[in-house]
Amino acid sequence: MNEALKRLSGEGVSIWLDDISRDRLRTGNLEALVKDKNVVGVTSNPTIFAKALSKGDAYDDQVRDLAVRGVDVEEAVRAITTYDIRWGCDVLRPVYDRTDGLDGRVSIEVDPRLAHEAERTTAEARALWWMVDRPNLFIKIPATQKGLPSIAQAIAEGISVNVTLIFSLERYGKVIDAYFEGLEQARENGLDLSKISSVASFFVSRVDTEIDKRLDKIGSDEAKALRSKAGLANARLAYKLYEEKFASDRWKALKDAGARPQRPLWASTGVKDPDLSPTLYVDGLVAPGTVNTMPEATLDAEAEQGDPSGDTVRPNYADAQAHMDALKKAGVDYDDVVKVLEEEGVQKFEASWTELIASVQGELEKKGQGAVA
Template structure:
């Protein structure tokens, strides 16, 4: 039998799991995925934690202790989420050591309610970095306009960063510049650049969802023919921009000082449209030096019937540009699409964070009553 995930890894794609939970950690499932499914990293977000807290009894003991101590819900949320992330970092530590820090990374996101507040984002990043206290941690900071200087500030202090919620090519260019600025300041501050990691999470399926909705509204045959291709085109052009920026003197100077590249990470790779192949955003985004973070369903689909055909990105730049031009001609406003996606992304994570806090509040109250 072919090992599709091994082949994918062999093409230079790091396979990360887009999920974490206390039960997954407690049962040894994460360790099994590392061993059997070539998983070399983990990402989390508020939605994932809200889902984890709502199921099973894995958090009961910790919540009971927090209730006895009388902590408020904000402190409880940090205690619960950082516990999982710290444990995840420990599970992935052998991968981190084996890859000399390239992989074995686990991500935790700053409170999404501060996504448009630079100072609070920086403060949250520092607090989470201190609380988890693991070298293979990544702090997720949204790529909002206010998040860009926070990315630079965190990196300047030696904090490794996963930049999340990137939708537009223009914003991605600014993210790369913020990464360079952070490393330049880190070097000035005396940090070892080889110890600082960063990935840039470029969202894929949500782009198709929003653009396809607009194409369906236009309704012409020409518009319908453009469906479900924008997410790939946008991501491929992001990789082209990554390559372009990697050839600059600015990056070469940082590389000579020991810096590692900020790898493109394909996020939102679970297919939303049931008519599409469930491995579309994996098989069609194979390129060296990238990360693909997958929900478990996508991971298992790729293992079962993925089609790894070598690099599917670098030979497709011209087609990607042509597709984006055709979308513009059809009347799709790209700038408005990515603006809406960023706003919705922040709002969705805020809603999930509120759901998480509400769940924890209910758990704390029930444990107090049962004490």
């Protein structure tokens, strides 16, 4: 096993791969990453699936069968994506068993077009949970204001949730509260709380991208000196909030009833600025009980040049707060930043979902014509 990745895992960081594809599954690549690079989980999103469908012939046979059956495009997309997720869950099942359900998780996202519709999001979460039918599944629900009730309801029904698209500290606090609320209802419903799991995906690099753009517009030397540090500072303060929330009496009562903590997950950890170290959002966010989901390029960079050397989060709380204060003083509106990022995040996933539907529709039509011929 790679030494840097082994050290990272030893610091309490679970290494997850932010990618899945039929080709990766059928070639045994995912199994190899589990063995050689200590990958213990997988996340997916609409962009990842749209990219996977656009390459190679791995999906041809299934698409042909769906076309022959006359399946509509929405059902076809679900059949295709849940097939990959189910397979991924089976590959990761030994990890799930070995870690007593902590890791070995694979995530699938609800239709992002439902991000602001609580009832429909909950209904889709139920449907995906039923379709994949694996205990090591996570259903990804976005942390929009309308998504919060869906998160609580899914947890209350025993559905494990990966809460995604978290950018602000204020919203993260509400996500944790929704988790607590769901667990409390699950306890009332007589469910085994130890079987329910959750992670909260706090996005990192996109924060720097948006704030750096604003700092460049301000243009002063003081503003430029603040570039590319907000992503880490924001995430570190999120971990501080996590520690505070999970030290509360409310959590202690749930823990005593068998509940598992909702782990912070660092998402969007591939650097967007080529001038930055490719391992910035990995080595800079080492803390116990966390998950870092990485694109393969970031995973490879960490394996080759990573230097995870102890906790890089908790010793930096004061510096993180000082940096956020300096940004405010420089004229960066944090509340507007996170609002823009959430709106853009939903829009990007909606665009990828639309692209995925169009791609599948085209393939269904092509394969259907071929079948008739």
